Amino acid sequence: MKVLAYLRVSTEDQVESGAGLSAQSNACEQYAQRNSLDLVEVFSDEGISGASGLEKRPALLATIGKLEKGDLLLVAKRDRLGRDPIKVAMIESAVTRKGARIVSAAGEGTEADEPSNILMRRMIDAFAEYERLIIGARTKAAMQAKKGKKELIGSIPYGYRLAENGVHLEEHPEEQQVIAEAKAMKAAGMSLRTIAADLARKGFKARNGQTFAATQINRMLAA
Numbered sequence: 001m002k003v004l005a006y007l008r009v010s011t012e013d014q015v016e017s018g019a020g021l022s023a024q025s026n027a028c029e030q031y032a033q034r035n036s037l038d039l040v041e042v043f044s045d046e047g048i049s050g051a052s053g054l055e056k057r058p059a060l061l062a063t064i065g066k067l068e069k070g071d072l073l074l075v076a077k078r079d080r081l082g083r084d085p086i087k088v089a090m091i092e093s094a095v096t097r098k099g100a101r102i103v104s105a106a107g108e109g110t111e112a113d114e115p116s117n118i119l120m121r122r123m124i125d126a127f128a129e130y131e132r133l134i135i136g137a138r139t140k141a142a143m144q145a146k147k148g149k150k151e152l153i154g155s156i157p158y159g160y161r162l163a164e165n166g167v168h169l170e171e172h173p174e175e176q177q178v179i180a181e182a183k184a185m186k187a188a189g190m191s192l193r194t195i196a197a198d199l200a201r202k203g204f205k206a207r208n209g210q211t212f213a214a215t216q217i218n219r220m221l222a223a
Helices: 021-034 058-066 085-097 115-148 173-187 192-201 214-222
Strands: 003-009 039-046 072-075 101-104 160-162 169-171
Touching (some): 003 058, 021 039, 021 072, 039 058, 085 101, 085 115, 173 192, 173 214
Parallel strands (some): 003 039, 003 072
Antiparallel strands (some): 160 169
């Protein structure tokens, strides 16, 4: 029997205390030592969301591919497998078909397959999904609050510029003129390509100094 460890971090996990790759690796190594197990290899997926399926987990696919009958797939916690109960169940099924099983260094009902253990695993998976949804809701609310205050979110959208305080956005007069022109032409029934060509004829250019592409016009009008 060999033990293969799987680690995963999403963008949020990378800044969350105790959820980094190093912490997960240490937890798996300590579990293996306590139980006199031979930890053969460690695989890790970085920047992967807990809602992602197997097809987006190259390291997890590689881990499962190396499993043989009687082997263990070791994780620091079950939420490293994912935060979507259905997808976690699919991962467990894939591991089971290989004749192996999943073990969590934190326990979490992976010690056996008694009804109480299975119930514990399902509860852990459900709470992991709940936590993911809560994080998503908080992030969305924070983004909406920043947008409402006209604070910078990612790159500066066309039509705006960074204010002197370095935090808020303010309208860019020249770019707002371009947007107004584009909207007027769109209202007149002109196509995106025709709008782009007409803006070029009038001397309007994008931030990179090039003429506008139809896709840029589309984003401009959708903002």
